[in-house]
Amino acid sequence: MLTGAYVARSSVLHRLPAGVKLLTLAVACVALLAVREPWSVGVASAGTVVLYALGGIRWVEAWAQIRPLRWFVLVILVVQVLVTDWTTAVSLTSRLVVAVALAGLVTLTTRTADLMAAMERGLSPLRRLGVDPARVSLVMSLAIRSVPVVAGIAQQVRDAQRARGQERNVKAFAVPLVVGVLRYADTLGEALQARGMDD
């Protein structure tokens, strides 16, 4: 089953409502844009470390959140040292890492279902524009449910390809995959219609 990066702990951060965490994150990210001096970057970094400790997050789990940045950090450091100086280079890089780490902290301490519920609530003002929150949550669940189904179709196609000795042919892989996916989607659509979704 498809699961998110959520780690189950019982910290203060875990107990905060998802909406509060998302809003705080948005405010923090905007505030970070104003952070320029090395000392304020230091404060922001220290604050992030404290928050991670508060959430009871282990080092490995924290590293997984910022690991995708590792090459960026290297490039930014090198380029910034060349065009500016060490302090600017380090504060720019740390700012980016702090922003990603804070966003990652929300992901680590909030269940996927809670985040989706918060997003649906956030969409409810769009009701006036014709967005139906019930349909939004249905389409999200359908998509999550479809991931293993589509992965299954991909596996079948890959097996068939291997049997024919066509492992490296993108067309021989993608055409049957997409046709299979379309068939599945349109069957699903008919099933939804049959259940009165369009009435």
Added chain:
Amino acid sequence: MTNDSAAARPRRLPAADLARVAVFAALIAVLGLPGSFSLFGNSVPITLQTLGVLLTGAILGAWRAALTVLLFLALVAAGLPLLAGGRGGLGVFAGPSVGYLVGFVLAAFVVGWIVERGGVRPGAHWVLTAGLLGSAVILLIGIPVQSLVTGVPLGTTIKLSLVFLPGDAIKSVAAAVVVTGVQRAYPDAAPAARRARLAIR
């Protein structure tokens, strides 16, 4: 339900489209699963995920495709590791790749918009043009945003991103070949053909 949803009924997505949107969001996710690799110096990984975005645009048409990519991004934001290389969570929206993700939405729209105008059987050259323009849209939004987020000058970022160009061109060709193949096997895979069929009924 409430009066609100009754008033909004005409703009509601029909069940058939809803299913396609959901399943294609899953397809974009699955195409990000295998063999994602990062090039040294630029950690935006190269995968088939962008191919998924192009395919979605060409098959679902502008609005549904844009909606599909938005749905995919919403699932990523909710913490599911669906982005190329198993990434997910809000962190990716605070990181340097965020522009590329926004570009995905627009690229799907642009590809869909062009293919919709290609008739019931858009030719491979038509889909290829759409794919190349779509890929260009991803880079046009992704690169400046990456430069802005990382503070690396635009010129340097462009140079670092040149590695994408061959891959993007190959993916556009692949999209054209695959889409024409799919539309031959499944006529409803062309947005214009599907619209025409549904209008008759």
